[in-house]
Structures are given as C-alpha cells and as structure tokens.
Amino acid sequence: MLDGVMRRLIAPPLDRLGIRLAARGVTADAVTLAGLGAGLLAAAMVAFGAPGLALVPLLAGGVADGLDGAVARAGRKTDFGGYLDIVADFLVYGAVPLGFVLMDPAANGAAGAFLLTSFYVNGATFLCFAILAERRKMETRARGTKSLYFTGGLLEGTETIAFFVAICLWPGLFAPLAWGFGALCFVTALSRVLLARRVFPEG
Template identity: 65%
Template sequence: MLDRLARQLIDPPLNQLGQELAARGFSANGVTLIGGALGLFAALLIALGLPGLALLPLLASRLADGLDGAIARATQKTDFGGYLDIAIDFLFYGAVPMAFVLHAPAQNGAAGAFLLASFYFNGTSFLGYAILAEKHGHETTAQGQKSLYYSNGILEGTETIVFFVLLCLLPQYFAPLAWVFGGLCFATAILRIYAAKQIYSS
C-alpha cells in the first residue's frame, strides 16, 4: 500500500544519486549484486544473534536495491537487469526469516515456516500477475519505472522493509509478528488472484 507514496519521496534523490554513480562507472547489475551481498550479510548477523548490528547492512541493501534501478535509468535498462533484481529481492526476502529461524528454531520455527510459505505464495501471485499483464499489454508506473508489471496489494516492498526493521529491533517478538505479517501476505495474494480473475478471466 505504501510503495506509491514511498516512490514519490525517494525517487528524486535516488535518481540524482544514480546519475552520479553511473557517471563514475557503476553498473546497475553490479549494484544489484552488492545489495544482495549486503542483505545476506544482514541475514548472517541475525542468525548469529546480532539483529541490531544487522540493521545497517539490511538498510544498505535496500538502498542498493533502489539505486540499481536509478543507475539503469541513467544508462540502459535491460530485461536481464530487471530479472536479476527481482531474483535477488526474493533471495533477500527469504533469507531474513530463515535467519531468525536458524537462530532460535524451537521458538521461531513454526512461525518462520508460515511466513516463508506466505512469501512463496505472495511472490508467485505477484510474478504470475506480471506475466498476465505483460501478455495483455498492460503497464503501470505506480511503483516507478520497472522492468515488469508491479501489481499493488496490502503488503508491498515498503511494508516488508519496515517489518524486517521491526523484527531486528524486537527479535523476541518474531513469532507473533511473523504470524500476523504472514497472514496479511496470504490475504494480499488471495486479493491479487481475485483481481486477476476479474480482469483476465475472459
């Protein structure tokens, strides 16, 4: 729900910084991979029981996730770049909950499994919707200029980042937060499937 508002606030400075980085020779795919590495490092710190320290690389990874698109817009957008970006995003989204489970499997295992299942379902509904939209020639820039169709929902990227930050600040509440967020992810996916039925069933 918050991605559209967030894009309006962060896109202008990101685009400016992206132009400067592109002029210095940074590539969009390189920044995507740096962001992925930072995200995995944050997950490692969480698994080691250091969620507070994980906040810095976690947020840095999300900054890189925004900068790669800005660099691409300043240079040349490619289909592979968009593909790599979403693949790294999904790896990051799965690594953080897994890290909390690895740190405290008895306490967080069931809730973490539920959360990961909800991410899997929600991610599938998102990518499937993008395929349908592409097939029918539909486009949107509500979440900025993207390489694939970004359908909106109850939970989007902004909410997920806020959720991960909250988990790092309050790791003792991982289980209840994961049950709630996972439930909302399932609701987001179901509503997206319903929207696809309304638009693409004929």
C-alpha cells in the first residue's frame, strides 16, 4: 500500500547512487546478494537473541533491496537479476520470522507458523498473478520498472520492513504482532485472488 509513496521519496537518491556504483563496475546481482547476506545475518542475530542489534543489517538489506534495481537501470538489466531479486526477498521474508521462532519456540512457534503460512499464500498469489499477466502481455509501472508484474495490496514491501523493525524493537510482542500481520497478509492474498478472478475470467 505504501510502496508507491516510498518509491517517490527514495528513488531519486537511490538512482543517483546506482549510477555511481554501476560506473564503478558494481553489478545489480552483487548488490542483491549483499542485501541477502545482510538479511540473513539479521535473522541469525535474532535467533541468537539480539533482535535490537539485528536492526542494523536488516535496514542495510532493505536499502540494498531498493538499490539493486537502481544499479540495474543504470547498467544492464537481466531477467536473471529480477529472478534473483525476488528469490532473495522471499528468503529474507521467511528467515526473519524463523529467527524469532528459534529464539523462543514456546512463545513464538504458533504465531511464527501462522505468519510464515500467510507469507507463503501471499507470495503464491503474487507470483501466479505475475505469470498470468506475462502470458497476457500486461504491463504496469505503478511500482516502477520491474521484472515482474507487481500487483498492489494492503501489505507490500514497505509494510513488511516496518513490521520487521517493530518486532526487532519489541520482541516480546512478536506473537500478537505476527498474528495480526499474518491476518492482514491473508486479506491481501484474498484481494489478489478476487482481482485475478476479475482480470482473468474464464475463457
């Protein structure tokens, strides 16, 4: 829901930095992998009981997630780069909640499982919509130039990062926040299913 607003705020400085990095030979894939490493480090720090400190690599990974696209636009865009970006995002989105489950399985296990299930379903509705949109040659630039067709929703990347920041700041509230965020993920997934039913009618 907030990705469009956030993009207008951060795109200009990221694009400028992307041009500089591309000119120095830095590739978008390298930035994506750096962001992935930062996100996985954050998840590991959470699992070992340091969610507050995990904010540093978590936010660094978030910046890298926006920067890789800027580097790609300034240098060379590839289909594999877009693919790698999505895979890295989904891996981090799963690893951070897993870190909280591993940190305190008794308190966080059920809520974490619910949250990860909601991420799984939400991701499926997003990717399947993108596949059908590609088959029909649909295009959108509502979220900028992307490798896949991006459907908006109640919860997007900005809201997910904000949620991760919140549970790192207040780890004792992971369970109620996870139940609530997971429920909203299911609402987002349902909205995509209803949109797909309207956009991709039978026949």
